[in-house]
Amino acid sequence: MPAQPLRIVFAGTPDFAVPCLAACLASGAQLLAVYTQPDRPAGRGRKLSPSPVKMAALDAGITVEQPESLKDDQVRAHLAAYQPDLMVVVAYGLILPRKVLAIPRLGCWNVHGSLLPRWRGAAPIQRAVLAGDRETGVDLMQMEAGLDTGPTLIRRSTPITRDDTGGSVHDRLAELGAEALAEGLARVMAGEVLTPTPQPAEGATYAHKLDKAEALLDFNLPALDLERKVRAFDPWPVAEADIAGERVRVWDARAMPWAGDTAPGSVVNASRQGIDLASGEGMLRITSVQRAGGRRIAAADYLNARTELRTP
CATH class of the missing domain: 3.10.25.10 (Formyl transferase, C-terminal domain)
Structure with a gap:
């Protein structure tokens, strides 16, 4: 009998996550549901607006879940009922408790916009430009309880030039993140076990949220x-x-x-x-x-x- 397709739940919210969602859709895996943050007020009229990930998921006909938190027992039970093999998390914006990390058979992957351990946290792209870093990139990471502390699986890097802005680096890393994720999914679906690389103990910096x-x-x-x-x-x-x-x-x-x-x-x-x-x-x-x-x-x-x- 043919092998069952990889069962994925995707979690993401902003534009940065949309290329990774597209990579999941194109991978041949079974995308069970997309988790994204609840609709938020936006624009001058402060009308409730869906996230870019929600709009992309609805366009693709994928079920969308929008819990306020993943700490609720019923929310976790609903997630577990999907029986995912893997959860892919990209700029979701909600903390994943240990009990959620333990739900998927293969755990949870995260696409993070820096070369870890440098710039863990909320605004790694802008902090890299602000600090004058000459290089940045994305890490496909196996998630654990710490903030962006998990071992890395696949890495892509790119130079930061003097003409780059936070926006140009953001767009480039969004595509690189999708490439890294696509490679990871293809290798797992081909039967390969990815070898995680622990992050170095030195060189960790924190990317504070922009204010x-x-x-x-x-x-x-x-x-x-x-x-x-x-x-x-x-x-x-x-x-x-x-x-x-x-x-x-x-x-x-x-x-x-x-x-x-x-x-x-x-x-x-x-x-x-x-x-x-x-x-x-x-x-x-x-x-x-x-x-x-x-x-x-x-x-x-x-x-x-x-x-x-x-x-x-």
């Missing part, structure tokens, strides 16, 4: 640190700066050499090339901004409205 309060640029810091924040916080929460008394969002900026003694945050030069602000080391050239209630515009267009800032 909008971090968005304001502190010009006492070196310009390169400010540039990295602009790139890391694109597309959310978006860096902000005070330019000669007006708070604006900053979408594009580049650290530049400068050896003047002007107070940090002061406008050094303003032209079609950008708005140069002094910093603790060097200067930051801002080339794209967004005024309150406005749209993203080039710095040259911003200066058309603030001609007093222009310098010869």
